Amino acid sequence: MLGLKSKKDTSPQKTITEISELKVTVISSVVSIIVGLLFGLVFLFIIEVIKETPDMTNPFYGFSNLMVEGFSSIRSIIKVLYKAAPLLMVGLAVGFAFKAGLFNIGATGQYTVGAFFALIAAILWQFPWWAALIVAMIAGGLWGLVPGIFKAVFNINEVITTIMLNWTALFFVNLLFYNNPGIYESRERTMNLAVANPSAILPDLGVSDSYFNIGIFIAILFAVVIFIVLERTTFGFEIKACGNNKNASVYAGIKAKRTIVYTMLISGALAGVGGGIQYLSGTVPYTVTSTTLLPMGFNGIPVALLAFSNPLGIIITSLFISYLQVGGEAMQPVYSPEMVNIITSVIIYFSAFALIVSQLIKKYMKKRLGGDEATEETDVVLDVASEEVNKISTPKTPEEGGEK
Amino acid sequence: MGDYIIEMNHIRKEFPGVVANDDITLQLKKGEIHALLGENGAGKSTLMSVLFGLYRPEKGEIRKDGEVVNIQNPNDANDLGIGMVHQHFKLVEVFTVLENIILGAEPTKYGFLTTKETREKVLELSKKFNLMVDVDAKIEDISVGMQQRVEILKMLYRENEILIFDEPTAVLTPQEIDELMKIMKNLIKEGKSILFISHKLNEIMEVSDRVTVLRKGKYIGTVDVDKTSIDQLSEMMVGRKIDSIKKNPAKKTDEVILEVNNLIVPSKLHKNNAVNNVSFQTRAGEILCVAGIEGNGQSELVYGITGLEKISSGSIILNGKDITKMSIRDRNLTGMSHIPEDRHKYGLVLDFNLGQNLALKKYFQEGFQHNGFIDFGKIKEHSEILIDLYDIRSGKRSATIARSMSGGNQQKAIIAREIDCGAKLLVAVQPTRGLDVGAIENIHKTLIKQRDQGKAVLLVSLELDEVMDISDRILVMYNGKIVAELDPKKTTPQEIGLYMVGAKVQDRFKTVGGEA
C-alpha cells in the first residue's frame, strides 16, 4: 500500500516507530540475499572438505570470483544486463499473476512458445525485431490465456494447467521445429540470426559487444508499465482486489473471471516477450530438447518472490540473480559447470527460504505492533513456491542450448 | 485483594496512530461472569487479546491469583488456564469436531494418537455442560451455534478455568443466544470464571455479575449489575443518553422500486430450493423487513436479488427495469446497494486500506478515475468525508488497512459506502450486527432517513427488536417461502415467532405463488 502517514496524530505520544511496508520489504529481501550468499559460502566449504584432497583456498577463490565477476569489467556488466533481461520478463510474468492471486508456474512454457514464435517470425517470415517481439508476445499471451480460461470458466487450478502446458509447449515447439525445415540449420538448432535475418536481431545501439542489446531496456520499460498498471489504474485495482478477496470483488461488481483471464493473458505475454528478447539477441540458437523444460521460466519464481512481486523490485532481483549466474561462470574451471549450477541454485534457494523466514519475522513484528494474524494465505503461496524452487534448483543441463 | 483470579492493572496497548488501551484495569473474581462493555473500537478485543497473549502491552501487569504472570503467547495463557473464543472462530473447516477439539493438545502414546480415550473425555464434557455436538461431523457442515459449542469444548478440554468470550452472541440466532446464556451459567456453577464481551445490554443484564465499561481506550468504571440499569450502562458507554428511535409514519407511495416474481434459488446445502417461489414488492418510502429464523432462505433471497448467486427461475424488476440477467455492476448502477451479511467474505478487501474500501463501488466512475487512471487524491478526499460523516474510527483514517480496524468500525465503513451510493434500493442484511448501541441508533436513524428520502429499504434481520422498531411492513420467511405479511403496529413478537417457526401460515400464502 502507499505509505501514507496521516498527518493527524491521534495518539498523545508515539512510542512505536512506524515501519513502512516498503522498508520491511526491502530489508527482508536484502537480509534473505545475504543469508543465501552465506549459505553458498558454507556450501563451498562443505564440498571442499569432503574432497579427497581438500584445498582450502578453493572456496575463497570461487566465492570471490562469484562475487566480483559481475562487476569486474564492462563486458561482465554487459553480460549481467543481457542475462537479466529475459529473467526480468519472466519474473514480471510470475509476479503479475501473483498479484491477482494466481500462481503461474507456466512461465517457462509461455517463454518457450514466445521464443520459438519470435524465431519463426524472424527466420521464416523475415520480420524485423520489433515485429518478431510482438509475435512472441502474442504467442506467449495465448499460451497464458488457456489456463486463464480454464481457471475462470471451469475453476480448474492454474497450477495444474500451467504445469501441463509447460510440456505441451515444449513438444508443440519441437513439432513446429521439425515441420519447418526452413528454420533450422541442423536438426538440433535453429539458424544463426545473423545469417538468416540480421534485421531481427535486437539493436545494439552501436555497442560492439555481442551481448549488448536493447533487451534490458525493453524489459525495464515493461516493468515500469506493469508497475503503473498495478498501482495507478482501475485495472490494477481490480487485479489486486481479486487477488486479495475474490468474493468481495465480485460483490463490488468486478468481473473476477474476466480479470483472471486478462491477468493470465498479460502474464503469458510478458513471459513470451522474455523468450523473444533472449533469442532475438542473436547470441543463442534455439536447441531442441524433449527431456527438460527451459529453466529460465522457473527462475522467474524466485525473482518475483524475492521482490514480493513488486515490478520495480523485480528489476533489482533479476539483476541480482543474473549477476550470480555470470559470477558462477567465473568459478570455472576450478568448479565444474554442474557444480556452479548447484552453488548458484543453493544461493537462490536459500535466499527464497530466508525470505520465508523473514516473512515469519515480519508477521511476528506486525503482531507485536498489532498487525494481523492472517497473512497465512501469502505464506501458503510462498510455501508452494519454495517447494517449486526446490524442485527446479536441482541442476538442469543443457543450459538454454549453450551460447555461441 | 485475594479473591481476584485475574487482575489486569494499568494496561496500555498502542497501535500505530491509536492508543487502544490506555491505563485499563480489570479485575475478575473467581466464579463470576464479568462483562466488558464499550463502543466499537473502545479496545475490548485488544484487552482480551492482551490477556490471551496475542498482543504484548507496553505497560501494565497481569496477575493470576495475586501473582504477577508473564503471558508471552497463547500457549502461556493456556498453561495458566486461560481460554478464548474469538469472534471469528478459529476452527479447521475440513476436520471433524473431535479433531478440532484435540488439535494442538493431541494425546499420544508412543507417538500415536489415542483418540478413544479422548473421545470419551469429550463426550463426557459435552454431557456435563450440556454442550450438544456431533463429534464426528465436519466443521464445515455444522451450524454456527454448534461451531461455537466446539470452541467452548476446546477450552474445557484444555481444562481452562478462565474463559473469554469475544462477542459470542453477534453471530447467533436468538434461540442460540438463549442456549448460550444457559451454558454460561452452567459453566459458572462448575467453578469457571468468565469474561464476556457483548454490545447487547439485555444479555449483559441477564447473565453477568459485574460490568466493566471502556470508552475510547480508557477505563470508565466497574459496576454491579444488580445496582445498575440499561440506561445507566449505555450512558457510561457512550457518554450521553441514547434516545429511543422516533419514527414518523411512512409516507405511502405507490412507486414500486423492487418487484420479485416467483423467484426460485437453489440451495447449496440440500436438494430442495432455498428460495421457493417467492414474490413481493417493495415501494419507495418504506422499510420492508424480511424476518425469519436463520437458514430459511433469507440469505439466498438476497443473493438472488443482488446477483451473487444464480437463480433457477423467476424475475426481478428494479426501478421498472428487468434486472434478472444483469451483471452485479449493472444492478448496482441501476440503483441497488447491498450491505452484505458476511462482512469479511463480501464486504471488504481486508488488505486494502479504508479509503480504497470506501471507493470499492465508485473507483471506476468518472471523477474517481480519468482514462483508466485512478485518482487517489479523490479517493482519499471522498473517504475522509465518509469517515467523519459516519464516525468510522481507525488509527490512520483513510490509510488504515481494513483488517486492523475493530469489527464494528468495519461494519460502519460498509454501511457508509453503500448508503453513499445513493441507490433507490438499499438491501441491508443484519446491518447492525456487532455494533454498539450508539452506532445501532445511528444506523437505524440513517435507514429511516433513507426511507424518508423516498428510497426503498429491504431489511433482513434476525433481531426481532430491530424488526419491530424500524420496519413499516414485515414479511416472514419459513422454509424458503413467505408465510406471512404483517404490519408491525398490529402484530406482536409472539405472533411473528409463530410464523417464523412454521406453526402458522397466513391463508393467502397457502396456495403456491402467493402475491405479497
Ligand SMILES: Nc1ncnc2c1ncn2[C@@H]1O[C@H](COP(=O)(O)OP(=O)(O)OP(=O)(O)O)[C@@H](O)[C@H]1O
Ligand atoms: N491489529 C491492529 N492494528 C492496528 N490497529 C488496531 C489493531 N487492532 C485494533 N486496532 C485499533 O485499536 C482500537 C481498538 O480496537 P478493538 O478491536 O480492541 O475494539 P473493540 O472494542 O473490540 O471494538 P468492536 O466492538 O468494534 O469489536 C481500534 O481503534 C482499532 O482500529
Ligand SMILES: [Mg+2]
Ligand atoms: Mg472487538
